[in-house]
Amino acid sequence: MKFKFLGTGGAFDTAYGNSAALVEYKGNTLLLDCGFTVYPVLRQHQLTRDLQYVLLTHLHNDHTGSLANVLLHCHYFNPDCRPTILYPDDDFRDELYEFLRLQLQKPEKYADFMPLSELPGITAIDTFGLHAERLQTYAYIFEENGERLVYSGDIGQPEALFANLRGLPPKATTVFHDITFSEQNTAHTYYKKLIPLAQDYHIYGYHCDPTANPVDNPFPLVYHHPELLLTPVYQDAVH
Ligand SMILES: [Zn+2]
Ligand SMILES: [Zn+2]
Structure with missing residues (x-):
C-alpha cells in the first residue's frame, strides 16, 4: 500500500495543490479526493488512464472541483479507463x-458507482458536522498486509476519529491528518490538539501552508517528505 500525495495544501494554498492522493491499494489505483488542482497534475503525469477507483472525503470544491473533468477526460481520451x-x-x-x-x-455514462463495503479493507469513519455545520465528511482507514494508514479528510476535532482508532486491534498506525496552525480556525485540526496523540500514532500533517509551520509543531508535514509526494519537483516548480 502506498500513498502518493498530488497536493498537500489547504483550500487557498494553491501553490501546494489541493490535498489529494493516489493510493496503490491491492494492485489498483485509487484517487482519494479530486480538487480543482488535481486534473492538471494527473494530465501532466499521464495518470488519468490508471484510475480504477475514486473516493471522496466530502464535497467541498478543493476536494471535488475537477472530478467531472477527470471523468470526462477518461471517457473521451482513455477509453479503457472507466473509474x-x-x-x-x-x-x-x-x-x-x-x-x-x-x-x-x-x-453513470462516465463512471460506475459502488458501495465502499464491496472493497474490503477500507473503512469509512463518519465525521458529519465536524468540519462544517451539517456537512457530511468522512475519514478513511486503509488496511493491507498488516499495514494501517488513515486519511482524516477535513475535520476540526480529532477526537471522534481517534476514538474509533483506539477501538481497533493494536497495530502500527500512520495517520495523515489535516492540520491548521491557527487556533481560530475551527474547520481544521489545530496542531496542538494532536499532541496528546503523538506517542501512539505516527502522524503527518497535511492540508496546510508549510511556510506557516510553527517551530514548536512536533508533527512532520507530508509536504516535507518526498517519498509521500507524487511530484516533489512539480511542487517546487510552482513556487
Ligand atoms: Zn479542504
Ligand atoms: Zn472542506
Whole structure:
C-alpha cells in the first residue's frame, strides 16, 4: 500500500495543490479526493488512464472541483479507463450523484458507482458536522498486509476519529491528518490538539501552508517528505 500525495495544501494554498492522493491499494489505483488542482497534475503525469477507483472525503470544491473533468477526460481520451466511484453510504451517494448530475447530466455514462463495503479493507469513519455545520465528511482507514494508514479528510476535532482508532486491534498506525496552525480556525485540526496523540500514532500533517509551520509543531508535514509526494519537483516548480 502506498500513498502518493498530488497536493498537500489547504483550500487557498494553491501553490501546494489541493490535498489529494493516489493510493496503490491491492494492485489498483485509487484517487482519494479530486480538487480543482488535481486534473492538471494527473494530465501532466499521464495518470488519468490508471484510475480504477475514486473516493471522496466530502464535497467541498478543493476536494471535488475537477472530478467531472477527470471523468470526462477518461471517457473521451482513455477509453479503457472507466473509474468506479466508491461511496460509504447511500445518502452520500445521492449527494455525490446530484453534484455530478448538475455537471454531467448522466454521471453513470462516465463512471460506475459502488458501495465502499464491496472493497474490503477500507473503512469509512463518519465525521458529519465536524468540519462544517451539517456537512457530511468522512475519514478513511486503509488496511493491507498488516499495514494501517488513515486519511482524516477535513475535520476540526480529532477526537471522534481517534476514538474509533483506539477501538481497533493494536497495530502500527500512520495517520495523515489535516492540520491548521491557527487556533481560530475551527474547520481544521489545530496542531496542538494532536499532541496528546503523538506517542501512539505516527502522524503527518497535511492540508496546510508549510511556510506557516510553527517551530514548536512536533508533527512532520507530508509536504516535507518526498517519498509521500507524487511530484516533489512539480511542487517546487510552482513556487
Ligand atoms: Zn479542504
Ligand atoms: Zn472542506
